[in-house]
Amino acid sequence: MNVAAYALYDSRDKGRYMPLYGLLSGMLLWLLDAMVDVYVLQVPQTLVENLIFPPLFDIALRSGIIVLMVTLGVAARRKLKRQESLQQELLEYKNRLEELIELRAEEVRNPSDSVNSEITVLKDRTRDLEEIASIDGLTRFYNRRKFGDLIEYELARKQRYHHSLSLILVDIDRFSEIAAVHGQATSEHVIRSVANRIRSRIRATDIPARWSEDEFAILIPETRQGDARRLAQKLVKSIDGTLIDNFGLVSISCGVTEAQVHDNVELFTDRCVEAVRLAREGGGNQVEVL
Known part of the structure; x- marks a missing residue:
């Protein structure tokens, strides 16, 4: 002892x-x-x-x-x-x-085979947990928490290398009516369909996320406001009057903004939220830029 x-x-x-x-x-x-x-x-x-x-x-x-x-x-x-x-x-x-x-x-x-197997299982479990913590299960886009981290990173990269950076917010028009009348299953189907349309029309370097229940965000590195606006207009046209299965016609509203020199995450996203609000209040199915 x-x-x-x-x-x-x-x-x-x-x-x-x-x-x-x-x-x-x-x-x-x-x-x-x-x-x-x-x-x-x-x-x-x-x-x-x-x-x-x-x-x-x-x-x-x-x-x-x-x-x-x-x-x-x-x-x-x-x-x-x-x-x-x-x-x-x-x-x-x-x-x-x-x-x-x-x-x-x-x-x-001196790791044994059992220890190596346990380490592999732990690594796989860690990777699964990281995915659960950062990925939206319905759309497979980034969730809002992870997206906030990515915005912060891209803003820092913009300040350092003087790259352009734009953001698009996409809102499904009259989604509350869809959910109230047709129920959760139909509303989730509409969300997945719109998410798939967005995924098919953005670049591999663009970063999509589910911003809220009926809103999506797209962070577009090295892209000026004008190019971001043209992308948003293409998204609006691609979904305008789209018949999603047997549900009915769906449209979206988009807000667009470009990061400024002194922007932080809050200023950057708030400006885009205001833009999509103006588009929605203007009747929807359109793009607003701030």
Whole structure:
């Protein structure tokens, strides 16, 4: 047992004599009380008489004190024994942990097939969790949280290399009516269909995302506002009056903006949100630029 372990656990029974200490302390208090009665309060008894034959009240009081001290001693002994038991248990856990650490270190130095298989499974699981955290399950576009990180990265790249950067927000016109009248299954089908149209008409370098329930965002690196507007107009025309299966006609509204020198994520996206709001309030099925 090393020094740290010895300091953690003392095998001696520290509480063995605690009840005896309580009894001796009570007897000492009995003696002190008798001395106070005789020499301070001038009780008409000798010290020996007061020790052996005190008044009944004093007997009860002193006996109660002795019982209390012994009881406290017993309680202290039990607590110390419990503490020692916990320390021993902790020491055993510590030794077991050291054994496991050494075992794992050996496995890392000389990985077995089972360990390699476990590592592969963990890597696959980590990749799956990263995808769940960043990909929208319905459209397979980036979700809004991940998209915010990508906007921040592209804005920093624009500031560093002075590249152009544009953003398009796409809103499905009257989507709330679609969801209210036709239900969730139909509304999800419309969302997937619009997402597929968007995917088929953007470049591989463009970054699509699901911005909200019925809105999509497209981050377009190295693209000026005019080119982004033409892309948005193509998207509007490609979906304008489109019959999606047996549902009915669908159209979209788009807002377009280009990143400015001092833009942060909030300024950049808020300007595009305002643009798509203007397009929607203007009757929909159109593009607005800010």
